[in-house]
Amino acid sequence: MNFTTRFAPSPTGPLHLGHAYSAVLAHDMAQAAGGAFLLRIDDLDQTRCKPQWEAQIFDDLAWLGLTWPQPVLHQSDRLPRYRDALQTLWDQGLLYPCSCSRADIRAAASAPQEGAPLHGPDGVIYPGTCRPTTPPRGPMPDMPLRLDMARAVALLDAPPSFTETGSGPDGETGLIRPQNMQVLVGDVALARPGMGASYHLSVVLDDADQAITHVIRGQDLFSATQIHVLLQRLLDLPTPIYHHHRLIRDEVGKRLAKRDDARAIATYRSEGRSPDEIRSIAGL
Template sequence: MTFTTRFAPSPTGPLHLGHAYSALLAYDMARAANGVFHLRIDDIDQSRARPEWEAQIFDDLSWLGLSWPSPVLRQSDRVPRYRDALKTLWDQGLLYPCSCSRADIRAAASAPQEGAPLHGPDGLVYPGTCRPASPPSGPMPDAVMRLDMARALARLTHPLCFHETGAGPDGTTGEIHPLDMLQTVGDVVLARRDMGASYHLSVVIDDADQAITHVIRGRDLFDATQIHVLLQRLLNQPTPAYHHHRLIRDDTGKRLAKRDDARAIATYRAEGCTQADIRMKIGL
């Protein structure tokens, strides 16, 4: 099996040193294994994606010395594929439509009888306001769709786990506790009305379709991996190995964000930095 990995940035702002670390680490690991490195454009959110930022991604990564096969996969081209996956889950009775706004969820999660609201990998853990007593029937509506976590976990016949070659934020590895997912993850959104699919669904489908064997990404996504492994099981897709790497932080210890233009790759390039300088700054 060929070692195959990917780097999947969103064209919503400039790439910074954290992106450089993730992309270069994945590229280096693929080269060391005589494998394949894919660039993938995570532009499912067309309200925020911009063609000029996508062009900058290509330019910055090429300047860093990376190369990848063509054509590049773009999530915005794959909405019908995601709808097929959603239909599979709908037919299994694992999805339901949700009409709650974010304000509704905050209010319900903060109600006195609920206690302190829990934050999970999908934001506030959904309190189940729209969850039906039995699976909905008929055609799948064009609506926000949530995974019924309890029903999904009840379908499992084998333990959930994944092979972790890096480490989570607290040094944990790839053991997943399904019962904990009910409390700490909840009914995650898998389809959004304005995007067709959520990150959780699209990344699982894309990784499977590109035969990704190793997912290399930051530790901030470690908690989301349990969602992805569950979806892989439900959709009968393989589970790749995962490598969750350290995060590049600023002088105060805060994780870099796209709005931090001072640490954008393009800024360092304009100041005369070389590829070797960037590697040195990020510890590669």
């Protein structure tokens, strides 16, 4: 098997030490296997994505010594592809429109009869407020759409699974229990307002279309992999091998975020650090 992996940052802020770890690890694993490392820009959220942050991504990764083929894929150029996949799922009776806001979902999920809201890989687990009793008919509406998880799981002829060469946060492997997905995952959003598609749908389609064989990413995304494998089955797409790696954390054990400017790659560069020092600090 050819080894092709990718790094897919969002240009919504500076890359930090955790990004450096993930990108360098993927790049090194691809080189060790004689494979390819691709850079992909996750720019669906045009309200937050900025050209200066994208330019900084290219600059920081090149400074770290990473190389990648051109041109770089931008998700914002692929909206028709995402729309076609949504249409396929709509025609299967697996999607339904949802008019709930995030506040509506939090309120419904935390209602007294429901107990405390449960969190899954897509945030607060959707309580099913807009879920119809039968699949909607007619043209697919141009509005937020959710996957009817119960109907989707019912279509599976065998439990989905994936090969994991890393591990989840608690040592989990690639076993998926589809009977638990309606409760522990819920009806995930696949089309979001102003973005065309959700992360879950876009990443699955991008990986398939770019012939990604190995997905290398942080353990914080391990729980989302069951959604991605399910979508791969529903859309008849290949399932890559997954490698979920440890997260870079701060002094109190919290994983880094883009607001952690003190650990931004650009900050280390301005302090005169070298790429080899970044590797050492990250534990590579």
